[in-house]
Amino acid sequence: MNILVINSGSSSIKYQLFQMPEKKVICKGMVERIGIENGKIIYKTEKHSHEEICDIPDHKVGLNKIAALLMDHKVGVIHSADEIKSVGHRVVHGGNDFSDTVVIDEQIKSKIKELFGLAPLHNPPNYIGIEVAESIFPNAKQIAVFDTAFHQTIPEVAYRYAIPNKFLDENKIRLYGFHGTSHKYVTEKAISYLAKEQSKIITIHLGNGCSMTAVKNGKSIDHTLGFGPMNGLIMGTRSGDIDQSIIFYMINELGYSVKEVNQVLQKESGMFGLTGFSDLREIEAEAENGNQDCQMALQMNAYRIKKYIGSYAAILNGLDAIVFTAGIGENSDVLRNLVCKNMDFLGLELDQTLNAKREKVIREINTTTSKVKILIVPTDEELEIAQQSYEVLK
Known part of the structure; x- marks a missing residue:
């Protein structure tokens, strides 16, 4: 099964195409310096390596360039969009609604959009990534993995703020935590290393x-x-x-x-x-x-x-x-x-x-x-x- 992973940061997009469950990387790369001068696209496969300096004004342009490389007749690794069975998206803020990985539907997208104000540098490009992926890979399942999920174990004494209780009860204002996907991954590797x-x-x-x-x-x-x-x-x-x-x-x-x-x-x-x-x-x-x-x-x-x-x-x-x-x-x-x-x-x-x-x-x-x-x-x-x-x- 081919799973394309899109990790949209505030000024970058990291991506990898995996063959699962073998965890084989078919291709990978990065779009750097989005919205900054001298934007850069990196694309690597076993046989090809491509780098390009160009203007990348926003995440939509960057994602479209990634898709074009994936299906390019010279350096591409797939012939059609239907070869991608799923697109996994990093979504920074899941608020109080998401503690697990979910299949994206219109309701999920609406919830992600509601959280723009909590992660204005990240949730908007995450959302754009979902919409662009839906248009490029219409038959693929879109999956959301939330950065906040790993931090659901933080105890109440740590996640609460010393403000009136109504702001937690009514408005869900609390510490959520981020970069959870990264912290979870390196934690597990470190524990294994330390035995x-x-x-x-x-x-x-x-x-x-x-x-x-x-x-x-x-x-x-x-x-x-x-x-x-x-x-x-x-x-x-x-x-x-x-x-x-x-x-x-x-x-x-x-x-x-x-x-x-x-x-x-x-x-x-x-x-x-x-x-x-x-x-x-x-x-x-x-x-x-x-x-x-x-x-x-x-x-x-x-x-x-x-x-x-x-x-x-x-x-x-x-x-x-x-x-x-x-x-x-x-x-x-x-x-x-x-x-x-x-x-x-x-x-x-x-x-x-x-x-x-x-x-x-x-x-x-x-x-x-x-x-x-x-x-x-x-x-x-x-x-x-x-x-x-x-x-x-x-």
């Missing part, structure tokens, strides 16, 4: 969007993102944690509208707001060349991560391992070094030689004397989505 079912792990997902999860015995018990995917860590364009008073000050004293404040905090803040760059590779290069704004931004980013490591180690009452994953977590030895520096109180000791290596495998980057394992676990959200989609179809 320790009873474990205390902190998973650190660092990409354009960033989050951390406290995981006890394989279950999520706390998470940095909350009601929407904007708080917690410093992200590519999102502010992360901020004093709520700043929002009221911007509106009441500086004259910003609510819409303008949302735009600032969602798309003009984070590493971009601090440096003028949203790509960490550019920020690290600028920092190396002496750019003080970029140097400070990296320090701030690492400082925020360290704060959450400390708080999560406290609620876990111990720590067996921390796990770095996703594009930045797996590839930025600079940020990993800044995070793990001066953490000997918690038993974290980074091996600089191991940290500097680039390998796409599960591996330790801690010293032999480190009391806590420091792991890099490459995430594979697409495989996790394919597996969950296949189980639903079975």
Whole structure:
């Protein structure tokens, strides 16, 4: 069975075509820098590798280019759309309605659309991905896998906010958590690697969007993102944690509208707001060349991560391992070094030689004397989505 997985992020689309249940990757690739200059399309099969720099103004254009490559007469891997039996979609926010993977129908789509306000950078491109896939692959079952599902185990003491009870009871305002597909995948891989079912792990997902999860015995018990995917860590364009008073000050004293404040905090803040760059590779290069704004931004980013490591180690009452994953977590030895520096109180000791290596495998980057394992676990959200989609179809 051919299952196409579409993972639409805020500025990218990752995709893979799987033959299931064999978990064989037929092709894979990525559309990068959507809505930014010098957009890029990557497409790889066993026989072909194609890269193209072009303008990709939105997710719809990106998805159509992916479909064209899949069915291209020279480099394509399918002859017709009917060869795709299912399309698995990452959907960021499932609200209070979805805790399981579901087959998409009009009612499901309507619910996803209702949640746009909770994940304005993600649910809209997720929804577009569904609609475009329906038009390109009309006979395929469309499946939704929700980022919030893994975090349904977070206890009430952690998911509730200290606001009047009616907002939880009537409006379902609570912590939901995100990047659950990634956190679930790397958690299971880490537990298998450690050979320790009873474990205390902190998973650190660092990409354009960033989050951390406290995981006890394989279950999520706390998470940095909350009601929407904007708080917690410093992200590519999102502010992360901020004093709520700043929002009221911007509106009441500086004259910003609510819409303008949302735009600032969602798309003009984070590493971009601090440096003028949203790509960490550019920020690290600028920092190396002496750019003080970029140097400070990296320090701030690492400082925020360290704060959450400390708080999560406290609620876990111990720590067996921390796990770095996703594009930045797996590839930025600079940020990993800044995070793990001066953490000997918690038993974290980074091996600089191991940290500097680039390998796409599960591996330790801690010293032999480190009391806590420091792991890099490459995430594979697409495989996790394919597996969950296949189980639903079975």
